[in-house]
Amino acid sequence: MPQDPISARRDYAGPALFSFGFRPFFLFGAIWGALAAPLWIWSYLSGNAMIGAAPALAWHVHEMLFGFIGAIVAGFLLTAVPNWTGRLPVRGLPLITLFGLWAAGRAAMLAYDALGPIAAVIDSTFLIVLAAVLAREVVTGGNTRNLPVCVLATLFALANAGFHLALATGSGWRPAQGIAIAVITLLIALIGGRIVPSFTRNWLVQTGRGDSLPAPMDRFDGATLVFAGLGLAAWILAPQDWFSGALLLAAGALHTLRLARWKGWRTGAEPLVLVLHAGYAWVPVALVLMGLGALLPAIVPASAALHALTAGAMGTMTLAVMTRASLGHTGRARTADGWTSLIYLLVIAGALVRTFAPILLGTLQYPALGIAAALWSGAFALFAIRYGRMLWTRSR
Numbered sequence: 054m055p056q057d058p059i060s061a062r063r064d065y066a067g068p069a070l071f072s073f074g075f076r077p078f079f080l081f082g083a084i085w086g087a088l089a090a091p092l093w094i095w096s097y098l099s100g101n102a103m104i105g106a107a108p109a110l111a112w113h114v115h116e117m118l119f120g121f122i123g124a125i126v127a128g129f130l131l132t133a134v135p136n137w138t139g140r141l142p143v144r145g146l147p148l149i150t151l152f153g154l155w156a157a158g159r160a161a162m163l164a165y166d167a168l169g170p171i172a173a174v175i176d177s178t179f180l181i182v183l184a185a186v187l188a189r190e191v192v193t194g195g196n197t198r199n200l201p202v203c204v205l206a207t208l209f210a211l212a213n214a215g216f217h218l219a220l221a222t223g224s225g226w227r228p229a230q231g232i233a234i235a236v237i238t239l240l241i242a243l244i245g246g247r248i249v250p251s252f253t254r255n256w257l258v259q260t261g262r263g264d265s266l267p268a269p270m271d272r273f274d275g276a277t278l279v280f281a282g283l284g285l286a287a288w289i290l291a292p293q294d295w296f297s298g299a300l301l302l303a304a305g306a307l308h309t310l311r312l313a314r315w316k317g318w319r320t321g322a323e324p325l326v327l328v329l330h331a332g333y334a335w336v337p338v339a340l341v342l343m344g345l346g347a348l349l350p351a352i353v354p355a356s357a358a359l360h361a362l363t364a365g366a367m368g369t370m371t372l373a374v375m376t377r378a379s380l381g382h383t384g385r386a387r388t389a390d391g392w393t394s395l396i397y398l399l400v401i402a403g404a405l406v407r408t409f410a411p412i413l414l415g416t417l418q419y420p421a422l423g424i425a426a427a428l429w430s431g432a433f434a435l436f437a438i439r440y441g442r443m444l445w446t447r448s449r
Contacts, residue, residue, distance in 0.1 A: 067145045069447045074131025074143060075382060077152045079375045080437060080444040082124030085159060087434040089116045094426040098419070107165040111216075111226055117363065118233045119180065119213045120159055125371045126240070127155065127183050130206065132378060133244075134187060138194025143186060151186070154179035173217035180210035201243065209236045228289060234362055235285035241336060241370050242281050242308070246274050249329045250315045252377070256326045257319060268314040277311045280304040281340065288343055292355070298347030305340035312337065324389040325380075328373040328397045335365035335404065342408075354411045364429055365404035372400050372432060376440070383443045392439045396432050403429025 065072045070080075093113035096104055104112040131151075135142040143151065158176035165172045184206040191199050212232040219226035250267035257263050284304040287297035317330025339361035345353040376396065380387050389397070407425035410418040 065144055070445055071148045071152070072142075072144050073382060074148060074151075075128040075375075075378050076444045077148070078124045078128030078131070078155070079379060080441055081152075081156070082121055082128060083375070083433040083437045083440075085124065086117070086121040087430045087437065089113070089121060090426045090430045093117075094422055098423065104163075107162065107220065111220060112162060112165075114226070114230050115213075115216055116159070116162060118230065118237070119176070119209075119216070120155075120162065122237055122367055122371070123180055123183075123209070123213075124155055125375065126206070126209070126237070127151070127179075129244075129374055129378065130183075130187055130202065132382065134190045134194075134196075134199070137199050138190055138196045140190055140194045143190075147186075151179070151183060154182060170221060173214075173221060177210070177214045177217060180206075180213050184210045202240070205236050205240050205243075209233060212236065231285075231289040231292075234359070235282075235289060237367055238285060238336065238339075238362055239278070239282060241333070241366055242278055245329070245333050245336075245370065246270060246278070246311070248374075249317075249333055252329060253315055253317065253320055253326055256323060257316075260322070262319060265316060265319065267316050273307075273314075274311060277304070277307040280307050281336075284340060284344075288347070293347055293350060295348060298344045301340050301344030301347065305337045305344060308337035308340060324394045324397055325373075325377055325387055328369065328389075329377075331397070331401060332366065332369035332373045335361055335369055338408075339366055352412070357408050357411050360404070361408045364407045364425070365401075368400050368404055368429060368432070369397070372396055372436060375436060379440050379443060385443070392435065396435050396439070399428050399435065400432035403427070403432065 070076050092104065093109065095101075096109040096113075102109055107115075131143050131148070134140075158179050161168055161172040161175040168175070184203065187206050188203045191197075191203050212229045215232070216226050216229035218224075219229055247270070250270070253267050257266055280300065281304045284297070284300035287294065287300050291297050312330065312333055315330060315333075317327060317334075320326040320330065339358055342353055342358035342361050346355050346358045376389070376393050377387060403425045406421050406428065410421040410425065414421055
């Protein structure tokens with residue numbers, strides 16, 4: 054019989070930081086997100102066209118998607134898969150190796166001028182190895198239900214390799230960016246569809262509010278995922294086509310209804326649960342903005358929809374999951390204190406400014422970029438400060 058992952062964690066005698074995947078990747082992923090966004094804004098506003106001898110915009114897109122989000126995805130999946138499969142978690146030397154590959158990728162991207170093609174190989178290795186590890190664990194554990202997660206992780210790794218290939222050949226890297234954004238959005242929709250109603254249901258029952266519970270997953274949820282996938286695929290292939298816009302608007306409407314079925318308005322007393330709904334709400338907002346951007350590009354710029362997904366959905370959902378998992382897996386009460394609530398407010402405020410400034414402020418949007426970066430990055434910096442000790446050590 055496989056050992057229970059919780060028992061395995063208690064038996065582990067190595068460094069606390071490498072006892073579970075969420076510890077190193079949440080901590081250093083948050084630090085990297087807090088540093089990378091302001092570095093891009095500084096480069097953009099100062100007119101510096103290069104970061105580490107890579108084009109500054111390409112570096113920004115790559116590091117926020119494959120560097121920062123890649124770390125958080127790794128931390129979440131390496132923690133979730135043992136619970137899904139009943140197998141031992143990746144820990145100790147294997148986890149140190151994975152984390153080392155991620156860190157080497159970040160260094161390589163900053164040394165792009167000195168390393169050249171070697172930088173692409175170094176950086177690509179992490180996500181390829183991660184996808185292989187996840188597939189091994191899921192397949193060996195007989196957990197076929199989560200094979201779609203493995204497929205998405207593999208597509209994410211291939212998108213990263215494609216991004217590097219585009220940089221090396223001078224071809225456009227935006228298709229690789231689009232695939233990566235679509236993959237992360239579908240991961241949020243797929244996994245969010247499990248955890249948001251489940252955690253909401255548990256909290257409502259535990260607090261005596263079980264008279265009206267979130268709707269269970271059914272065919273409607275499957276339809277929302279299909280429409281999101283179709284809309285995102287159309288957006289990648291023809292971002293300005295009317296058909297893409299129509300699909301995205303339909304997907305946004307379906308995801309709005311899906312979110313409403315989870316009854317998030319009943320969780321206002323616990324920010325740790327409410328933020329899951331706030332984070333997921335960015336998905337339909339982004340899909341609608343993407344649809345409007347395809348149909349009305351003069352009114353809704355592409356950057357607004359793009360940042361609704363990245364700064365909004367990805368930023369908020371990552372912090373929602375990071376805080377909850379960090380508290381729960383270190384034996385603490387799953388409730389948000391004042392600092393945690395401030396983290397949520399900062400990331401949501403930063404995403405709102407970054408998303409809607411191009412729509413509402415016109416040329417005045419540029420000073421707002423600095424404000425948005427400060428708020429958004431401040432949320433991840435505060436996470437690293439507030440949660441750093443519980444991730445780094447075993448102490449409570």
